[in-house]
Amino acid sequence: MLMGLYNYWVVVVLMMIGFYIVIAHGNLIKKIVGLTIFQTSVFIFYISMAKVKDGTAPILEQGTELYSNPLPHVLILTAIVVGIATTAVGLALTVRIKEAYGSIEESDIQSQDNLIQEAHTQDAQSQVTRSQVT
């Protein structure tokens, strides 16, 4: 039972590790690493389910009747491309964030943003009171 579903256990464990990293880490690069692990676990899941017992590689050949299902492999090729694109966009954004904020820690960025927000709120209040005086 346990060994028979070996691949699926790997998938679940990897998925949880990836997901946990995305949620728990404040470092933007680490978050992307987590996201990649999370996506990779799904790739393994697709590839595992394509395996047909005693089936060979899906290449047309004399004498073989049973093939593994090639479709999930093809689907996952597409999904890998999508995953790479996501990682690339995410890393590019991280570079720009580093340039703009000087940090890639979530808490730093958040606190810098909050400062702006407070300044705006105070500004708004002071302007409203000023116009009421005038």
Add this chain to the structure above:
Amino acid sequence: MLVHLPILQVLVPLMAAPLCLVLNRSKMVWLFALFTSVLAFLISCLLLQQVIDSGTITYELGGWDAPWGIEYRIDKLNAFLLLIITAISTVVLLAAQTSIKKEIPKDKQSLFYILFLLSLTGMLGIVATGDAFNVFVFLEISSLSAYALIALSRDRRALWASYQYLIMGTIGATFILIGIGLMYQMTGTLNMEDLSKRLPELEQTRTVFTAFAFVIVGVCLKLALFPLHLWLPNAYAYAPSIVTAFFAATATKVAIYLLIRFTYSVFGLSFSFTSLPLQIIFMILGLLGIFVASTAAIYQTNIKHLFAYSSIAQIGYMIVGFSISTVTGLTATLLHLFNHALMKGALFLALGAVMYRIGGVQISQFQGIGKQMPLTMAAIVIGGLSLIGVPLTVGFVSKWYLLVALIESDLWLIAVLVLLGSLLAVIYVWRVVEIAYFRPVLLGGETVKEAPLSFLFPIWILVFANIYFGIDTRLSVQVAEAAAQSLFGISGSGVSL
């Protein structure tokens, strides 16, 4: 040629996007993108006409038969959505040239149109396709270009908003991918039509339940349903105005389409609503969304934030209509989908005009612009009235249908709560109106002029649409009703969409 319309709908903007690189000059690219969008709009009009006349259209890619090859399938619901998306993208693009001149660095302006067209392609693809895996691919095309579009803004907070959206969006899309994988594992098919036939036999297996859960949560992340909405306000508030107008009017609508498609068509009504307590969960989340987001909207100092929160509340209304799971309820949702696109398109374009003239959308900057930008502010007022649901605007029509649906199902308490939610909209819209009309002009702001015509024209097209479809409801109501009926038809017979 007419036979190939379903694929052309997606291919035209997809092919046009890289061609923009060749043109290079910002103005030329704009005209070309606009032309592409108009073309896509015409195609979607033709498709809707065809669907109404002769029923569902199917198109087999590369001539491969349906369950094996990818199939594009346009029924009334798809055609309706395609029309909304292309119409909004065309109107929004009219104002794009003027708006991005101030909001996006010059060397990135032609890239903006490429991303815009790719995002449009993605959304049209999600709606047009009848293949579950294809949905995922197009979802990522539209999302990836969305992240880049948001990050184009000069405001550095847009980068952070875009990053958060990327994380949440990717998790959502991956969830959908897992769900599709589990479905494929059970049925061996990716074709939605085929899935809807095979899934009922396997209904009670744990794998199908898990698949359902993953797909629904993934889609709800994309449509910013209440507890999963956190990415939306910042992404909308700091993105360039044109991007906000386009996404606020279309992106979440596409996700709602997916929710409807998966629950009603793929898994089937009986599975989605009887085997699981989905009805009650969505009802509660929808209502919570209405109240929490509307209340949050009241306290915003950035007007783009304010209307972004209002978008989350409006999604709540759509979800409430969806959760009633009657024909009238679904009609209300589809109508609100259409109407909300018109409202938020108009409102965010008008905010774009304010941004163009004043350079910001903080509430303090709105002081006195009722006199300086009368036409723009009038548009915001009418859009706001529509949000509240005042008669003679589109907002009234959809809220009316929603109330009728609730009362038909004897959900009086929910009906009262929905009305109370509209009162919250009165408060946040009034805040903007009060500042804009009843406060003196800011010091040093006396030179602010009315927005240029290139802004006013698209804004007022949408405002007139808001009023027109509020009075003459034939087109929107009939199509929404027919689409809702056909969705209920399939769950009964399980044969054709």
